[in-house]
Amino acid sequence: MYSFMLGAAGFVLAVVALGLARVLRGPGRADxxxxxxxxxxxxxxxxxxxxxxxxxxxxxxxxxxLAVLSVFASVALVETAPPDSGGAA
Structure with a gap:
């Protein structure tokens, strides 16, 4: 069971690394x-x-x-974002 859990953790890290490589190339704050x-x-x-x-x-x-800090970071981004330039979403 130990090796399975560590293998799963390694797989999650690899997937996160691939996702971050794509998302970090985004041009905006939201990305x-x-x-x-x-x-x-x-x-x-x-x-x-x-x-x-x-x-x-x-x-x-x-x-x-870490989960709570992640939520606070999201709220901080939303609170500091400039207002929308108009138009209905």
Whole structure:
């Protein structure tokens, strides 16, 4: 089970790296924010897999803190974004 969890964590890291390579090329703030969200989500997944594989349940708390920080970063982006130039979405 240990090697499976570590393999799954490695797979998640590889998928996040591929996704970040694509998203970071985006020109706008929203594209970069999506990259940060992807990094946060992948980091949470890797931490949870690592904590289960090694029976380190305190790492779950670190994953929860990372999730909260990710939400705060999204809210900060939305709050500092310039208002829309008009038109209905």
């Amino acid at each position: 970069r924010m999506m990259a940060m969200q992807l990094l946060g989500t992948g980091g949470i997944a890797v931490l949870l897999l690592f904590s289960i594989a090694n029976s380190l349940y305190a790492v779950v708390d670190v994953a929860l803190v």
